[in-house]
Amino acid sequence: MSDLHEMAAAYEQARTAPDVTDRATGLEEADRIGGVALVQARLQGQGAEFCADCAEPIPAARRKAYPSAVCCVECQSLREVRRHG
Numbered sequence: 042m043s044d045l046h047e048m049a050a051a052y053e054q055a056r057t058a059p060d061v062t063d064r065a066t067g068l069e070e071a072d073r074i075g076g077v078a079l080v081q082a083r084l085q086g087q088g089a090e091f092c093a094d095c096a097e098p099i100p101a102a103r104r105k106a107y108p109s110a111v112c113c114v115e116c117q118s119l120r121e122v123r124r125h126g
């Protein structure tokens with residue numbers, strides 16, 4: 042199992058945790074795993090398989106068009122809105 046799949050699984054688990062403390066801890070853990078996975082992906086010159094923001098799978102077509110993309114189209118546009126106010 043790759044780190045990216047581990048990250049997605051960790052996010053999913055955290056999102057559905059019944060206890061709010063478990064959920065917070067789980068999301069922190071998922072961020073840690075996700076951070077490692079993203080660094081590894083960048084070192085390999087590849088984009089992420091899963092969105093860095095929402096952990097949804099990034100479509101293959103987008104990854105092909107933007108090999109360095111680390112988040113899905115939706116989150117990317119949200120990031121740009123935030124950046125440009």
Ligand SMILES: [Zn+2]
Pocket residue numbers: 092093094095096097112113114115116117
């Ligand atoms: Zn996303």
